[in-house]
Amino acid sequence: MSDAHVHQDWRAWFAENGARLRLIARQWTRSEADADDVIQEAFVRFWKHQRHLPGDPNALVVTSIRRAALDLLRKTDRRALREQSVYADSEMTTWFEPEEDPRKQALLDSLPTLPAEQREVVVLKIWGELTFEQIGAQLAISPNTAASRWRYAMEALRKQLTAKTYE
Amino acid sequence: MNDKNDFADDDLVAALRDLRPRPVPALVIAALAQELDAPAASRGNIIAWFAGVTTAAAMVVVAFHLASPSPATPDFQLVRAEQGPTNLELLQPVRLDDGSFARPLRLHWENTTHWEDRRTQAHFINYRPVEQVALIPLETY
Numbered sequence: 163m164s165d166a167h168v169h170q171d172w173r174a175w176f177a178e179n180g181a182r183l184r185l186i187a188r189q190w191t192r193s194e195a196d197a198d199d200v201i202q203e204a205f206v207r208f209w210k211h212q213r214h215l216p217g218d219p220n221a222l223v224v225t226s227i228r229r230a231a232l233d234l235l236r237k238t239d240r241r242a243l244r245e246q247s248v249y250a251d252s253e254m255t256t257w258f259e260p261e262e263d264p265r266k267q268a269l270l271d272s273l274p275t276l277p278a279e280q281r282e283v284v285v286l287k288i289w290g291e292l293t294f295e296q297i298g299a300q301l302a303i304s305p306n307t308a309a310s311r312w313r314y315a316m317e318a319l320r321k322q323l324t325a326k327t328y329e
Numbered sequence: 330m331n332d333k334n335d336f337a338d339d340d341l342v343a344a345l346r347d348l349r350p351r352p353v354p355a356l357v358i359a360a361l362a363q364e365l366d367a368p369a370a371s372r373g374n375i376i377a378w379f380a381g382v383t384t385a386a387a388m389v390v391v392a393f394h395l396a397s398p399s400p401a402t403p404d405f406q407l408v409r410a411e412q413g414p415t416n417l418e419l420l421q422p423v424r425l426d427d428g429s430f431a432r433p434l435r436l437h438w439e440n441t442t443h444w445e446d447r448r449t450q451a452h453f454i455n456y457r458p459v460e461q462v463a464l465i466p467l468e469t470y
Binding site: 258 | 353361
């Protein structure tokens with residue numbers, strides 16, 4: 163994401179980034195409808211008030227998404243706050259477009275089997291385009307812990323894909 | 330990805346990047362357009378228009394009360410007057426022109442009066458938010 167967004171039309175910017183931001187929102191919400199509410203609130207806040215701020219705009223928008231998601235959780239169910247990163251999500255495969263390449267489809271099928279805290283790091287790293295330091299700041303964990311979760315996730319995905327290949 | 334399907338780290342990351350998150354529904358984009366496409370000027374116009382309508386409505390109500398009573402004139406009686414709880418917000422200290430410091434304090438509450446015409450069962454509720462800002466002098470050493 164470049165600084166061009168400051169002078170860009172929001173539609174063009176959102177067309178480029180909306181899908182991946184929604185995927186991030188989906189990590190911290192319990193349904194697609196909640197994710198849509200969160201992305202709407204977070205993006206409006208970011209575009210109106212934060213896009214001119216100094217710093218990495220990508221990190222800013224992810225922070226805005228996380229804050230909106232936590233606000234929604236607090237509103238809907240305070241108890242869910244402690245569980246916000248561990249939702250069992252059977253809808254994972256619907257987060258992506260289906261793939262014709264069987265290896266990519268296998269990868270897509272393997273993502274939901276990751277523990278939520280590892281999957282969260284993978285999503286923030288790949289589609290959030292954040293560094294481990296930024297991921298640590300988002301999740302209130304150390305960069306080393308973020309990197310460790312990433313390594314475990316990569317190892318788990320590799321094992322699963324290899325296993326699927328030989329099935 | 331290599332031919333054996335054994336993913337190296339780089340291949341795995343590349344394959345993940347190739348996955349395509351589903352697009353945002355059109356309904357969300359329409360909602361965003363409603364929020365973000367409304368130009369500030371038109372919002373200002375709406376506020377100005379609303380203020381004008383409110384003033385006109387207030388004048389109509391006043392004229393209504395001042396007009397000579399007739400059988401059709403409502404006879405509103407005050408049935409309830411409420412003052413809501415006051416919200417107090419302490420703002421960042423500021424430096425005044427004379428060099429001293431003060432902390433702005435914003436007070437906000439709502440006054441509501443409820444009028445009723447017992448004959449026609451018509452109700453008139455006057456809701457009035459009030460906001461005041463005060464300065465608390467700060468002593469510095």
